[in-house]
Amino acid sequence: MMNTKYLSVSHITAGVSAVLIGYTSSIVIILQAATAAGASAAQIESWLLALGLMMGLSSIGYSWYYKTPILTAWSTPGAAMLVGVAPQHDLPTLVGAFVVTGALIFITGLVTPLSNALKRIPSSLSTAMLAAILLPFCVKAFEPIMSMPAMFLLMFIAYALSKRFAAKYTMLMLLIVGLAAAFYLDNDLVSTAHFAVANPAWLTPEFDVMAIFNVAVPLYIVTMLSQNLSGIAMMQNYGYTAPVKPILIGTGVINMMAAPFGGFSLNLAAISAAMCMTEEVDSNKGNRYRAVIWAGLFYILAGLLATSVVSIFVAFPSEVTQMLAGFALLGTLLMCLQSAFSNVRYREASLLTFLVTLSGISFLGLNAIIWGLLLGWFYASLMNKKAENS
Template sequence: MSQNNSTLHHMTAGFTAVLVGYTSSVVIILQAATAAGASPEQIESWLLALGLTMGITSIGYSWFYKVPILTAWSTPGAAILVSSATQYDMAALIGAFVVSGLLILMTGLVSPLSRALQRIPTPLATAMLGAILLPFCVRAFEPAMTTPYAFVWMFLTFVVSKRFVPKYSMLLLLVVGCVLAFYIGGEPISSPELSIAQASWVTPKFDWSAILNISLPLYIVTMLSQNLPGVAMMKSYQYETPVKPVLIGTGFANVLSAPFGGFSVNLAAISAAICMNDDVDSDKNKRYRAVIWAGVFYLFAGLLASGVVSIFLAFPKEITHMLAGFALLGTLMMCLQSAFDAPDYREPALLVLVVTLSGVTILGINATLWGLVVGWIYSCALNTAKSS
């Protein structure tokens, strides 16, 4: 593969990862900021802080370790803010963000906590990831009923490119998706005005109620629903995750960006997979360059917050679903193969997959963690029975 072609693949994967990340959850971020009572200037500052923090950490970690380490905002964390932020003023919320960042930083400094993330058996972790990815891939086929014309073009592009030019399939899907998004609905998307975003400082106020009801849930959800799947995703592609440095760095970055609205930055999982598969680069040791490009696009998205976000929001959800789903099919196949490859872990992995897909929430704990707990308990019971 020539140098120019490699760079093109890296750029395409990086842009797609950012596109999928923004279009799939930026609305939740906007809702969270609105629920917190943020002014338009403060909302702009939130997006600026998140974009810069994600860009700097993604570029810094990937360049230093030469592995694809993509960071992202905590979408489940934003969902918590949507439902709980209205109870507190902005200063108390900012204080809660600072405390959550400190908790992540402490997790990185305390070795047993960081090592626990790396001890989860790979089949169970990849089964959990498969359950997380499956709805994204299934959603790619739903537009066949709502926008069949767009679906046919996207699906034909996927099939033909995979057959004849598999290395360019992501690029071709993105090009066709952009063309369809530009004209879908009969009218082209209007061009937004782009301007440099301005930071807006809010002095933190530390409120015990906000710490208990915002900081702790935000920390737990970020660790279990974001960092844990992120570590598992990297492990599934045979990358060693520098867990302690990542937790220390992202925790510190969260503390610094919190007064400007950076509520949580953590390891990415779903969007990170787009930068790790074989289509990005046949040499797995060079795929980190795709994340560096993603970091560059993060920086642009942060600096041009209001205008760039309007572009991402202008993409019809059907196009976004197809881009994400088709891009992640290869990763889903890899996860399922890894989950059910080892005979000793097949039944536990199946339980992880089914429980995680169920979406159950018990005692305030979501299905992602329950799936791992049930699978791990069942795995221990099987191993005990075999050894007795």
């Protein structure tokens, strides 16, 4: 029987809230990424099962060992990136790229100069790249106003009211409204949902040089800059010391092991992790890791019930899915745009990175994400040299 000290209501509710917010804010994007990759319904279930298990077990393991609230998550910006690039590669090649991403994270944990080099990428450029990846999702959220105006107004009003009165639970409210609307539009949606434990589906990875450059490297950069570094900063903000090397080494290994089952990324959580670190969770800072233990258990439960989740979301009208994904990313897009153009020194370079990434170009086998970062970095370096010489 679990020790009663782990049965605190505040710990349980914080853990549940962290998982709910993490899932509801990006589950639709994960499903879109898996679908864009050409995954079948059974493979999509395997993706969610693998992600739930790897996040749950790693969160429990790290938090228990270090007695520190260390919550892991999937990379939402990474999933958004996959929606755009996945159709250009077949599924085994994408899985190979996921393995390489895990290997790069593992190596970063071993080689300190590599992690230091990654930190030297100007944050303005990396956030401009992320903004360009996220923008199409946010734009598509407003397209249903033409085909389903009543549905759009209902979703938008729900978004605005929840942002005003219960901002933490905005995506949960939108998900509830979206579910209700989908059931109203299709009475047979209930019959399509079935409850069963998800099964893993192995897919042997294949390795392709272009997929490594166009998928693995961008996914690695996005995961490190937008997730791991911000997760470390969040822990430090609440007075915790992040065991950086063990986290990178461990998440990299788990990522490699889970990739054939659909585990495309594993990294530190940031925003949802904060829910397990506040004074409201426990007045004793040393006990707050127990909230992450509960979050890990709920991660595992959500992964096991992936079959039910997929059966419902696959039957969703595409307009509802577009709105859920777009509204979920509005806050992240705003944060990225503010960060990208706040530093005058990198403003023009950030604009170049943003536009090139958004363009969707492909040249010499490299996609727009890589070119956007390369051209922006080159331009920033050139302008900074000019400023130094003048």
